[in-house]
Amino acid sequence: MLETSARLLRLLSLLQAHRDWSGPELAERLGVTPRTVRRDVDRLRELGYPVNATPGTGGGYQLGAGAELPPLLLDDEEAVAVAVGLRAAAGQGVEGIGESSVRALAKLEQVLPKRLRRRVGALNAYTVPMLRTPRDRVDPAVLTELANACRDAERLRFAYRDHGGATTRRTVEPHRLVCSERRWYLVAWDPDRAGWRTFRADRITPTPPHGPRFTPREPPAEDLAAYVAKGVSTAAYATEATIRLHVPLAEAAAAVGAADGTLTAEGERSCLLRTGAHSLDLMVVHVSMIGFEFEVLDPPELVDRVRALRDLLSRGLDRSAGAPAADS
Amino acid sequence: MLETSARLLRLLSLLQAHRDWSGPELAERLGVTPRTVRRDVDRLRELGYPVNATPGTGGGYQLGAGAELPPLLLDDEEAVAVAVGLRAAAGQGVEGIGESSVRALAKLEQVLPKRLRRRVGALNAYTVPMLRTPRDRVDPAVLTELANACRDAERLRFAYRDHGGATTRRTVEPHRLVCSERRWYLVAWDPDRAGWRTFRADRITPTPPHGPRFTPREPPAEDLAAYVAKGVSTAAYATEATIRLHVPLAEAAAAVGAADGTLTAEGERSCLLRTGAHSLDLMVVHVSMIGFEFEVLDPPELVDRVRALRDLLSRGLDRSAGAPAADS
DNA sequence: CGGTCGCGGACAGGTCGTGTCCGCGATCGG
DNA sequence: CCGATCGCGGACACGACCTGTCCGCGACCG
Numbered sequence: 001m002l003e004t005s006a007r008l009l010r011l012l013s014l015l016q017a018h019r020d021w022s023g024p025e026l027a028e029r030l031g032v033t034p035r036t037v038r039r040d041v042d043r044l045r046e047l048g049y050p051v052n053a054t055p056g057t058g059g060g061y062q063l064g065a066g067a068e069l070p071p072l073l074l075d076d077e078e079a080v081a082v083a084v085g086l087r088a089a090a091g092q093g094v095e096g097i098g099e100s101s102v103r104a105l106a107k108l109e110q111v112l113p114k115r116l117r118r119r120v121g122a123l124n125a126y127t128v129p130m131l132r133t134p135r136d137r138v139d140p141a142v143l144t145e146l147a148n149a150c151r152d153a154e155r156l157r158f159a160y161r162d163h164g165g166a167t168t169r170r171t172v173e174p175h176r177l178v179c180s181e182r183r184w185y186l187v188a189w190d191p192d193r194a195g196w197r198t199f200r201a202d203r204i205t206p207t208p209p210h211g212p213r214f215t216p217r218e219p220p221a222e223d224l225a226a227y228v229a230k231g232v233s234t235a236a237y238a239t240e241a242t243i244r245l246h247v248p249l250a251e252a253a254a255a256v257g258a259a260d261g262t263l264t265a266e267g268e269r270s271c272l273l274r275t276g277a278h279s280l281d282l283m284v285v286h287v288s289m290i291g292f293e294f295e296v297l298d299p300p301e302l303v304d305r306v307r308a309l310r311d312l313l314s315r316g317l318d319r320s321a322g323a324p325a326a327d328s
Numbered sequence: 329m330l331e332t333s334a335r336l337l338r339l340l341s342l343l344q345a346h347r348d349w350s351g352p353e354l355a356e357r358l359g360v361t362p363r364t365v366r367r368d369v370d371r372l373r374e375l376g377y378p379v380n381a382t383p384g385t386g387g388g389y390q391l392g393a394g395a396e397l398p399p400l401l402l403d404d405e406e407a408v409a410v411a412v413g414l415r416a417a418a419g420q421g422v423e424g425i426g427e428s429s430v431r432a433l434a435k436l437e438q439v440l441p442k443r444l445r446r447r448v449g450a451l452n453a454y455t456v457p458m459l460r461t462p463r464d465r466v467d468p469a470v471l472t473e474l475a476n477a478c479r480d481a482e483r484l485r486f487a488y489r490d491h492g493g494a495t496t497r498r499t500v501e502p503h504r505l506v507c508s509e510r511r512w513y514l515v516a517w518d519p520d521r522a523g524w525r526t527f528r529a530d531r532i533t534p535t536p537p538h539g540p541r542f543t544p545r546e547p548p549a550e551d552l553a554a555y556v557a558k559g560v561s562t563a564a565y566a567t568e569a570t571i572r573l574h575v576p577l578a579e580a581a582a583a584v585g586a587a588d589g590t591l592t593a594e595g596e597r598s599c600l601l602r603t604g605a606h607s608l609d610l611m612v613v614h615v616s617m618i619g620f621e622f623e624v625l626d627p628p629e630l631v632d633r634v635r636a637l638r639d640l641l642s643r644g645l646d647r648s649a650g651a652p653a654a655d656s
Numbered sequence: 657c658g659g660t661c662g663c664g665g666a667c668a669g670g671t672c673g674t675g676t677c678c679g680c681g682a683t684c685g686g
Numbered sequence: 687c688c689g690a691t692c693g694c695g696g697a698c699a700c701g702a703c704c705t706g707t708c709c710g711c712g713a714c715c716g
Binding site: 001003006032033035036039054056057058059288 | 672673674676678681682683684685
Binding site for chain 1: 395401
């Protein structure tokens with residue numbers, strides 16, 4: 001009974017769109033008798049999607065949270081919102097969800113109607129690509145293409161911009177996309193060189209005609225994330241930074257966010273922030289925007305960095321209209 | 329035939345998880361004969377979800393993009409990624425998709441298994457709440473609660489922090505959540521005062537026992553977004569800013585993004601950026617991070633702002649270890 | 657040229673969905 | 687306190703539909 005399946009889907013959709021539906025309402029919407037609605041609800045429950053019902057006047061059905069996620073039935077706008085959100089999350093390279101973001105994005109984009117794809121592309125410009133210099137920003141489309149090649153075990157051809165700027169052409173067997181230190185890496189087997197290689201995604205330009213399937217081989221390590229982290233040897237910048245913020249701990253905590261580092265109180269009116277070096281830029285931004293008085297304690301390089309920014313601003317001020325250039 | 333419906337869902341899930349499946353593979357996975365798989369595929373096609381098939385050796389089925397979005401079947405990690413992405417998008421208040429983001433988020437959170445909800449909460453800390461001071465940051469949970477009340481037409485009780493800081497208790501009929509100028513507003517009918525009111529979402533603290541349903545009345549305007557924009561009279565900061573960037577247009581375009589304003593070339597080595605005032609902060613950040621030499625042309629207030637930041641950095645440098653405080 | 661795969665017709669058996677009718681219990685409002 | 691409303695579920699009969707099996711066709715690859 002195709003109609004029954006379709007009706008179950010529509011029922012699920014209705015239950016997701018509104019919280020509360022009465023039996024007769026649903027019956028009319030679905031074009032069946034209330035008895036059949038009850039049976040459909042039972043079917044949903046049997047499928048593992050809990051439907052709560054409240055008897056009495058003004059009662060009704062509502063979809064609850066179950067053991068597993070029911071199929072999501074999104075309307076056009078919601079689908080676009082999801083796609084844009086995922087692109088942003090993937091582009092930022094948020095550690096911990098980055099890889100699932102890309103997988104979900106690939107899944108969605110594969111079935112996204114064309115008319116919606118246009119809107120996603122248009123709106124994507126509005127997602128704030130903060131903290132990424134244009135150089136190492138990754139095109140979400142490239143990411144999904146890499147992810148697709150990984151999950152389908154398709155040979156991948158691409159042009160790779162070398163560290164020095166030279167581009168080489170590669171054909172590899174892609175295995176995993178890994179997000180580490182806010183950067184994307186592709187772990188792949190290079191048959192020409194008969195070895196595992198790690199490529200930075202932002203330097204990859206895929207050349208569409210995909211190759212044939214391959215049978216995946218044993219990955220070079222159990223924990224590929226660790227493997228990549230070790231491989232790329234983030235040497236240049238692996239230090240930790242310590243900053244003193246001249247605000248009470250509570251105020252700093254509200255502004256800083258768990259990802260940026262750990263805060264420890266230091267008296268009533270100041271606190272210490274220890275943060276991974278890769279979020280130093282973020283910290284500078286936060287400090288600037290929120291206006292915390294600060295003091296750089298640990299890595300001298302950060303002092304240089306702040307000074308460079310200060311000088312940049314000074315130069316800008318000198319150029320700007322009617323700037324008396326008065327120092328603090 | 330419950331089993332048939334369930335199998336269709338599983339088939340859809342399989343087709344979304346991998347791009348390519350052969351008939352026999354699917355048959356084994358689903359526990360039916362290949363003939364039934366063909367029939368199921370036909371059913372999916374009849375439901376409007378196009379399934380492409382390629383004959384011959386190494387052929388198979390793949391889900392294509394159709395007229396409408398098929399139900400999304402996400403695994404745990406993907407669901408978490410979607411939720412985190414949506415929360416981030418909603419929190420940022422991206423114009424144009426903000427409202428759909430919240431709707432989609434509400435839909436998802438309603439059915440999200442508890443174990444996943446924990447992970448979303450934990451990871452949410454990692455989404456970068458940029459550009460929001462702690463004061464006007466909105467809790468995504470509050471947003472979804474407001475959105476739920478709107479779509480279910482449930483009376484809403486909440487405490488409202490007034491502009492002056494005083495809190496009042498309200499009971500209103502919520503109608504729409506509007507995102508304007510990177511802020512969230514709730515448009516609601518206040519029965520006590522018998523009039524329409526616009527509340528800033530970041531000042532709302534809902535008090536959970538929701539009220540009874542109400543029958544929605546005619547909204548105060550066709551275009552509620554415009555209504556809100558007019559109402560909140562963004563007066564204080566409604567100017568436009570003009571900044572000269574001392575880099576070629578192409579380079580600036582790569583870094584700035586469409587949302588931040590319009591760029592116009594000005595000779596070979598510089599360009600002008602006109603931008604809405606509410607993204608000035610964003611601009612300062614961009615300019616800082618990327619290191620563009622700049623010059624503020626238009627609003628003198630922006631010059632003050634830059635100077636304030638410069639001075640903040642200077643003070644920080646003075647305090648910091650071994651800073652020679654050499655000016656540029 | 658043969659193997660493999662997708663496609664679809666035909667048929668038989670039986671399962672399962674549907675509407676109808678019914679009584680039960682919970683809840684809310686008068 | 688009673689009645690209306692709603693969710694719940696058993697019983698029954700009709701009929702539709704789903705499944706497996708068997709078959710031949712066409713396409714594609716090696």
